[in-house]
Amino acid sequence: MYSNQELMPLFPxxxxxxxxxxxxxxxxxxxxxxxxHKKQKEEDIAICVCxxxxxxxxxxxxxxxxxxxxxxxxxPGYCPCGVFCKNQxxxxxxxxxxxxxxxxxxxxxxxxxxxxxxGQFIIEYCGEVISWKEARRRSQAYETQGLKDAxxxxxxxxxxxxxxxxxxxARFINHSCQPNxxxxxxxxxxxxxxxxxxxxDIPVGTELAYDYNFEWYGGTKVRCLCGAATCSGFLGAxxxxxxxxxYDSAEDEPSLNLFKTVEATxxxxxxxxxxxxxxGMNVSVKPENHLDSTSLVVQPLESVPMExxxxxxxxxxxxxxxxxxxxxxxxxxxxxxxAMISRIRSNSACRNxxxxxxxxxxxxxxxxxxxxxxxxAQKHVDAKHVCQLLAFKEAQEEVLRNExxxxxxxxxxxxxxxxxxxxxxxxxxDSQDSVATSVAEKWIEACCTKLKTEFDLYSSIIKNVACTxxxxxxxxxxxxxxxxxxxxxxxF
Ligand SMILES: C[S@@+](CC[C@H](N)C(=O)[O-])C[C@H]1O[C@@H](n2cnc3c(N)ncnc32)[C@H](O)[C@@H]1O
Numbered sequence: 001m002y003s004n005q006e007l008m009p010l011f012p013x014x015x016x017x018x019x020x021x022x023x024x025x026x027x028x029x030x031x032x033x034x035x036x037h038k039k040q041k042e043e044d045i046a047i048c049v050c051x052x053x054x055x056x057x058x059x060x061x062x063x064x065x066x067x068x069x070x071x072x073x074x075x076p077g078y079c080p081c082g083v084f085c086k087n088q089x090x091x092x093x094x095x096x097x098x099x100x101x102x103x104x105x106x107x108x109x110x111x112x113x114x115x116x117x118x119g120q121f122i123i124e125y126c127g128e129v130i131s132w133k134e135a136r137r138r139s140q141a142y143e144t145q146g147l148k149d150a151x152x153x154x155x156x157x158x159x160x161x162x163x164x165x166x167x168x169x170a171r172f173i174n175h176s177c178q179p180n181x182x183x184x185x186x187x188x189x190x191x192x193x194x195x196x197x198x199x200x201d202i203p204v205g206t207e208l209a210y211d212y213n214f215e216w217y218g219g220t221k222v223r224c225l226c227g228a229a230t231c232s233g234f235l236g237a238x239x240x241x242x243x244x245x246x247y248d249s250a251e252d253e254p255s256l257n258l259f260k261t262v263e264a265t266x267x268x269x270x271x272x273x274x275x276x277x278x279x280g281m282n283v284s285v286k287p288e289n290h291l292d293s294t295s296l297v298v299q300p301l302e303s304v305p306m307e308x309x310x311x312x313x314x315x316x317x318x319x320x321x322x323x324x325x326x327x328x329x330x331x332x333x334x335x336x337x338x339a340m341i342s343r344i345r346s347n348s349a350c351r352n353x354x355x356x357x358x359x360x361x362x363x364x365x366x367x368x369x370x371x372x373x374x375x376x377a378q379k380h381v382d383a384k385h386v387c388q389l390l391a392f393k394e395a396q397e398e399v400l401r402n403e404x405x406x407x408x409x410x411x412x413x414x415x416x417x418x419x420x421x422x423x424x425x426x427x428x429x430d431s432q433d434s435v436a437t438s439v440a441e442k443w444i445e446a447c448c449t450k451l452k453t454e455f456d457l458y459s460s461i462i463k464n465v466a467c468t469x470x471x472x473x474x475x476x477x478x479x480x481x482x483x484x485x486x487x488x489x490x491x492f
Contacts, residue, residue: 022108022149025166028093030193032129040190045075052084061087072187089121090188090195096122100172101207105225107149109207110172116202122181125153125170125194127163135160148222153183156192170196175235176209178228183210386461389471395464402460406453413446 030037048066053059060081061067067074068087079085088094097113116122130138135152142150142164151163151171163171173181173196184197196210209226212235222235383403387396 024164024171027126027166027168029124030126030129030161030191031166034129034131034134038190040075044190045078046070046072047078048074048080048087050079050081050085052081057084058086060084070187071185073189075189090124090186090193093124094121095124096120096198098123098169098208100169103174103207106174108172109174109209110169112202112204112206112208115204116198118198118200120198122196122198122208123170123173124168125161125163125183125196126166126168127151127161127171128166129155129159130162132158132160135162138162138164150222153194155194161194173208173210174226175212175224176226176228177211177224177231178226179210180206181208181210381458381461383457383461386465390464391469391471392464395468398460399457399464402453402457406450406457409446409450409453413450416442416446 046067048061048068050061050065061074061079061084063069065074065087067079073090074081074085074087076085076088076091079087096116099111099113101109101111103109110123112122139150139152147164151167152160153163155161180198180200180202181196182199183194185192185194187193196208202208213232224231224233224235383399387399390396390399
């Protein structure tokens with residue numbers, strides 16, 4: 001942490017007329033460059049169950065409010081606490097008092113101008129909301145222009161906030177490896193916003209700092225002057241930007257067919273005759289209350305057309321095996337059709353749902369020991385082919401019945417996909433953060449039905465293959481697999 005002596009408060013933040021002072025435009029809310037600000041749909045509004053306590057008005061929508069617990073601000077007009085609601089801090093710009101200071105070696109910084117309590121919302125990190133691609137372009141351009149300070153942080157998997165040209169005072173908060181603040185993401189009227197929150201009680205006059213390693217899209221490596229005993233040496237930190245994994249908590253591992261692989265890199269430097277190193281950067285943001293850490297703030301590959309919508313790079317091996325496991329035509333259409341593995345963050349809990357015909361998480365078993373992907377083509381047993389091998393009519397009928405149910409569920413899922421595609425795509429374009437809960441629920445239900453019917457089919461096949469007498473392969477081949485009734489029962 002910085003001692004007060006190291007800091008030189010020059011003037012209160014409202015007095016920005018100073019020759020030295022960097023030129024930027026002060027803004028009070030994010031400006032969206034590549035899309036419109038999202039309009040919250042009524043069905044997506046999360047309404048808490050808080051009640052106003054007439055004896056304690058300050059307690060309305062406190063820490064036990066359902067919305068607060070899920071890092072969602074209450075929507076005016078919908079909150080049962082009405083004007084007494086305390087959960088609209090971003091919306092009402094309820095910032096702590098801060099002051100700009102000139103630091104030694106670290107440019108400008110932001111100081112607490114009042115005692116701040118642990119957990120308190122301090123200020124919103126505002127700027128221009130841009131795509132990751134634009135962030136990368138700008139970052140390189142700023143570097144080329146020789147800009148020393150970097151102001152781009154991650155907002156979500158596809159977007160960043162750039163406070164270089166336009167921003168709030170949060171742009172002046174410096175990095176510390178032992179920070180007194182942290183960034184948290186909040187859902188405010190359907191948009192994700194980044195706030196700086198106190199990690200601990202912060203006495204007036206203390207410089208505010210958070211750990212950039214979780215946030216920052218810095219360009220060149222900068223020697224860290226935070227002075228902390230645990231200082232990592234450089235800003236921009238644990239993983240190099242180019243090698244950030246796209247981590248999806250639902251899959252519990254980086255998905256290799258979608259994103260670049262992770263490699264913690266170590267970049268070596270010689271500083272003051274000593275060899276030092278920095279490690280790459282991590283860019284996740286902790287949600288309020290640390291309920292989970294599903295925020296995905298990573299760099300998608302160029303080839304990913306939009307968030308979560310990927311061309312499934314499935315390689316189908318041509319072999320005898322494919323006769324027994326022909327690809328389900330629907331599955332193929334889906335795969336070729338940019339199978340959508342969409343990340344839907346529910347309004348409330350930053351949970352991730354997968355939406356899309358190929359919605360099943362990839363299992364660890366898909367990885368060979370050498371780290372390469374096994375062929376990911378999902379195998380679908382040809383039930384009719386299996387029936388050829390079964391000797392009993394009952395067994396064949398059971399398998400075929402289950403197959404029919406599975407096919408029905410697949411067809412339903414396919415038609416539902418077409419029904420909800422516009423809704424999904426609209427949301428993907430608008431924010432990549434939320435899809436109407438009703439859409440997600442419909443989809444999840446259909447996915448579950450399909451999974452259940454698949455399970456029933458495969459378990460009936462396993463059961464019957466294990467328990468029913470089977471035919472010899474040559475006898476089986478002679479049968480007409482399209483009609484069960486024509487199968488001759490040989491009865492072993
Ligand atoms: C978001 S800006 C912070 C405000 C900046 N100091 C200014 O004057 O505008 C980030 C930049 O501040 C500088 N900086 C922040 N923390 C630092 C630290 N601990 N050590 C050295 N430089 C730091 C780096 O130049 C970094 O690119």
